[in-house]
Amino acid sequence: MQVLRKIIEIDDELCNGCGQCVPDCAEGSLRIVNGKARLVADKLCDGLGACLGSCPTGALKIIEREADEFDEEAVEQFLAEEKKTAQPLKNGGCPSAQLMTLKPMTSCQQANTPATLIGSALSHWPVQIRLIPANAPFLENCDLLVAADCTTLAYANIQLDFLSGRVVMMGCPKFDDQRLYVERFTEIFRTRTLQSLTLLVMEVPCCHAMLQIIEQAWKAVKPGFPVRHVVISTRGEIKGETTW
Numbered sequence: 001m002q003v004l005r006k007i008i009e010i011d012d013e014l015c016n017g018c019g020q021c022v023p024d025c026a027e028g029s030l031r032i033v034n035g036k037a038r039l040v041a042d043k044l045c046d047g048l049g050a051c052l053g054s055c056p057t058g059a060l061k062i063i064e065r066e067a068d069e070f071d072e073e074a075v076e077q078f079l080a081e082e083k084k085t086a087q088p089l090k091n092g093g094c095p096s097a098q099l100m101t102l103k104p105m106t107s108c109q110q111a112n113t114p115a116t117l118i119g120s121a122l123s124h125w126p127v128q129i130r131l132i133p134a135n136a137p138f139l140e141n142c143d144l145l146v147a148a149d150c151t152t153l154a155y156a157n158i159q160l161d162f163l164s165g166r167v168v169m170m171g172c173p174k175f176d177d178q179r180l181y182v183e184r185f186t187e188i189f190r191t192r193t194l195q196s197l198t199l200l201v202m203e204v205p206c207c208h209a210m211l212q213i214i215e216q217a218w219k220a221v222k223p224g225f226p227v228r229h230v231v232i233s234t235r236g237e238i239k240g241e242t243t244w
Contacts, residue, residue: 006047007067010037014059020130021051021060027075028082042067043074056175099136100125121164129171130180134187141193142167146185146214147200148207154236155200162200162230173209181210185217198228203239 008030017035029044030037030051037059039045047070049062101124124138129146132139145166152158152170171181188194199214201207211229218227230241 001069002066003069004064004066005069006062006064007042007045008039008047008049008051009061009063009065010039011059011061012036014057015055016057016059018056020054020056024051024054026050028079029075040078041074043069043071044078046070056177098125099133099138101138121159122168124167127168127170129169129184130176132169132184134184134191138167139188139192139194141195143196143198144169144188144194145198145200146170146210148172148202148210150202150204150207151200151232154202154234155232155238156236158200162198166198171210173213174206178209178213181213182216185214186220189217189221189223194223194225196226196228198230200230200232203231203233 015036017032017037019032019037021037022030022032025045027044027046029040031040032038045067047062049060052060052062102120102122124136126132143166145162145168147158147162147168147170149170149172155161173181197214199211201210214227226243228241228243231239233239
């Protein structure tokens, strides 16, 4: 039976398919389908909006419309079936969050490979800051590269000049949770032994927040490794750099 009630609405234009809303829905009513968040069934959504705060793009909102009544019994049955068929993951509910160590090309291999065929220098997965826990094994004793998302497109030679030989953590301080970033890096600085940190950001004002995040975490722990701060212009050039 349909009634006028509050229910979630998803803006396809704003949704980037990140999946952060999925684990926040206790009823399991959200899924990522073809790269977009989707409501599995109206009757599974209670309309309380617990998922709203986890959406980095603001694609979720609560509206009032004609919909099937919320059915707690249907939710219990749905979750029970999901539990039976679910495949266990090592690091939470998102497959992209499973930790993997990869084998990048060596510098010798890179030197002997045509530029058009050169392989990736990436040594691990995932790469997003919010998906990498402080206890990730590849963080121990590494040279860390913290790169703002846009630098990977703006700087053409990022693989050879910055990524090779480093562990990378990527993110956007404008669209992601800055407090989470500070907490994550503070924990990493406190619990892992790093050899160095290279911070790669764009010249645009919003990217300056990434420097403030690293500085805040640094001041909280005061680790001993060197930090290199590199600024990339929107034309893809190194505009300046400092070290401390």
